[in-house]
Amino acid sequence: MNAENRPLPIIEVINLKKKYGRIHALKGISFSIGKGEIVGFLGPNGAGKSTTLRILSGLIPADSGEAKVCGVDLAEEEGQVRNHIGYLAENNPLPEDLRVIEYLNFRALLKGLEGSRLRDRIKIVLETCDLERKISERKIGNLSKGYRQRVGIADALLAEPRLIILDEPTIGLDPHQSAVTRKMMERLRGEVSFLLSSHILSEVEACCDRMIILSHGQIVAEGSLYDLQKRFINKTIFEIVVSGSKINIQKEVRLIDSTCELLKDDPVEASGKRRFTFSTLKGDSVAESIIKKMFQHKDLKISEFQITRPDLETIFLRATKKNWDEKDFIRAH
């Protein structure tokens, strides 16, 4: 999404700083999140993700900088912001002794819901989070981790918040349970903005519109997956699987694009085929013209061709590597 057509920001953060004793948890981060966007907050442990989320939830104050959530300035009306957001804390702590329905009832009352609206909202969130009748009558202490997570998300959805902040929502969940959480976010896409922090990069890749990568209290990368791919991986990588070739593929490719580099040359199991992996600095169009040329060769039988996209993990490692290297350098000197 371009900056021009991005909707009005739900979160606007400018130069936010936070220190714990002598440790700088946040060193002046700035970003914004538009209405209905699902944004992934990534970063290694201790990068400052949870601190940022807790500041935005109005749980802790920032040392300096400006943060507005749903138009509410956190420095002036810290408590007010909690009326607009749903928050799922890391590890999702819940009272063990209460039944699901009792807990949601208590939370709804705390959030100012009452009467028919309270009953309706509880019914809706139970449906949205697949907490059917039997589960809603069970004690939270007896629920599996997946169901507990759903209870936490149901709580976050209760008061129809404009923004939902999820701190590690799928940690410890099996793939089925993670899929349920993803589906729930998909269902609410466009209506509610999500800011979620996670270490499960495939998850973020699958459901987020944008990613913000944090390292050592600084934003090191921000944008959609496509933007990040373009920024961090400037080479186009493509694979060709061929059989029965007696010609030098590398030489043929180099004739079209001299910057092309052979990265790998592996046999494909026992098929007699070979998989060649190349990289080029000249983008997708050159890769396409190479394949066209290859098809014209009589001695070459191409069975597979694909331009591979770097996944979020590669981007994440690249984005945070520079920051880690700098830290190591500082530590060493």
Add this chain to the structure above:
Amino acid sequence: MKQYLVILKYELFALFISPATYVATFYFLALLGIGFRFFIESFSYSDWILPPLSSLVVGLLFGAPALIPFITMRCFAEERRLGTLETLVSAPINISLLVVGKWSACFLFFLCISILSFCYPLLLLFIFPEQGYNLGFNNIEHWVGGGIYLFIFGGTFTAIGVFSSSITKNQMVAGMLTFTLLTLYIALMTFSFGDSTSDEYSSKPDKLIGALFGSFNNGLVKLEQFSVGLIDISTILNQISLTIFFLILSAIQIERLNK
């Protein structure tokens, strides 16, 4: 106000579903009942100068270090251990309201136990009216005075318990800290009891300390007045300010945890 009632209801519910509070209440009331029975039996030849009903107030007062920790130890310590305090404050709720709500629930529970203990003399008056009259259980002023005394001291004791619970994650540590603080408090009152320095002979600083902390160190002296129906306003104000002091400390501690 609505949120205060929600917290109060939730905390009372948590207390009523906790087996620990039932066990503590049962043993406390049973021991208090046995003590009261022997006191009534031996009252005629004892040198007890206060109305017999005050023996129950004294029993509740001296038994408080054993009872209050069971009521208050879980209110914040358990929330901190489970991490639910963070979830709780993520709702649009004021920290002061949260502290007052939790304290009110503990205080109400203490009052319930006090009311149950007052059933002993009431039963005696109902079953053996003549003996009840002889012991003065029909004097309403004794009931009112004793009730107000328990009300104000119960408030302070539960506030001390809530404060202890707010400074640790461990329920046991919270309970032991409450026990220690209440024992020290009662020890201070007991050692000050019988100090006959009258107002006219005391120095100005003594008078000032007496006015400020009158009931803090002279709690048992004040019981002599309350037990016969003499309501001392300064004692009530002293205890209310002490209660507020500990509640403010608890709120500061909870706020500090979120920094």
